[in-house]
Amino acid sequence: MVASLETKFLNQCYENPFMNASGVHCLTVEELNDLKDSQAGGFITKSATTLERAGNPEPRYFATSLGSINSMGLPNKGFEYYLEYVTNYQEKHPNGNVPFFSVAGMSLKENIKLLSAIQASAFEGVTELNLSCPNVPGKPQVGYDFEMTEETLNRVFQFFKKPLGVKLPPYFDFAHFDIMANIxxxxxxxxxxxxxxxxxxxxxxxxxxxxxxxPKNGFGGIGGDYIKPTALANVRAFYTRLNPSIKVIGTGGIKSGQDAFEHLLCGATMLQVGTALYEEGISVFERLEMELKEIMDKKGYKSIDEFRGKLQSL
Incomplete structure (x- = not known):
């Protein structure tokens, strides 16, 4: 018996649930094409701002024994660069899975501008709005500002009719899970x-x-092994609180088939790989796929749907 990793997500069928995490191996057309030709089931662009950004001064990424720390500063080639890529891809692969398009405006006004341009474009794929980005000086990132999160989504859904997901920061309190899920x-x-x-x-x-x-006198975002328990907690918390129509993508600490299995067991549908992809390169997807299949075969699962979300409590 060989397990199937086939994954249905937003009316599309993917050979497996693995993707890159936005920000890793997706800056240039060349890197995006590497992902296209890899064993990843899907892939996503670098989070785009209106204009090209060089990002923070280097060194801005450092590998540690348990993961990584980074303060990249949203380096990207600019919105039009990625919009051209995803729309061209869509034209050339009319029956294929179009890359996800990530945007991360530095303000509400910029996010509205970027999403308005996507709505007016020929792109019909999935857009990801990064809410774990700066808001205004003296305020937390949007995902930690509950009023701004609701205002942003209110404004966006007045005009945006295409598939839209949001990338969230990690939450650490049940009250915050509840508040954000309600929004x-x-x-x-x-x-x-x-x-x-x-x-x-x-x-x-x-x-x-x-x-x-x-950057920032050494302060930066933590990824890798460090964050897997927090990522699993957030996947589970939102899987059990959100409307069933809102799917969950699991991101954080996935470097083995077991890590992937845990995310799926907690309720994730797709899985994004960041630090492990940065360190290992695109061959990581082939290894992850093989390791996940081995675990499923050992447990007698023929498909992911047989165990997704079925985490047991004591």
Missing amino acids: LNKFPLAYVNCVNSIGNGLYVDVETQSVVIK
């Missing part, structure tokens, strides 16, 4: 992506008695 359930969202990196961690190099990345 999200008011809107026709396609999915939520749980989670972005844990913000503002600090890693110290004892030899040099220094921080390891340059």
Whole structure:
């Protein structure tokens, strides 16, 4: 028996649930084409801002024994660069799975502008709005500002009629799971992506008695093994709180088939890989697919739907 990883997501069928996490191996057309030709089931663009951004000064990424710390500063080629890529891809592959298109405006006004342009475009694929990005000075990122989150989605869904998901920061309190779920359930969202990196961690190099990345005096987002328990908690919390029509993408700490199995068991439908992809390259998808199939075969599962979301409580 060989398990099938076939995954249905938003009326599309994917050979497996694996994708890159936005921000990793998706900056250029060349990198996006690498993903297209890889074993990944789907892929997503770099989060786009209106204009091209160089990002923060380097070093801005550092691999640690348990993951990574980064403060990239949203480097990207600009909105039009990625819109041209996804629309061209759509034209050339009319029956294929079009890449997800990630946008991350630096303000509500910019997000409205970007999403308005997508709504007016020929692109019919899935858009991901990154809510775990800066808001205004002195305020937290949008995903931690519940009023701004609701205002943003209210404004967006007045005009946006195409499939839209949101990328969320990690939450750490049941009250916050409840508040955010209540807000999200008011809107026709396609999915939520749980989670972005844990913000503002600090890693110290004892030899040099220094921080390891340059931006923000060494403060940066934490990814990899560190964040898997937090990511699983957020996947589970939103899977059990959101309307069934809102799917969950699991992101955080996926570097093995077991990690993927855990995310799916908690309720994720698609899975995004960040730190492991950065460190290992696109061959990671082939390995993850093989390892997940091995676990499913061992447990006697023929499909992911047989166990998705069926985490047991004690």
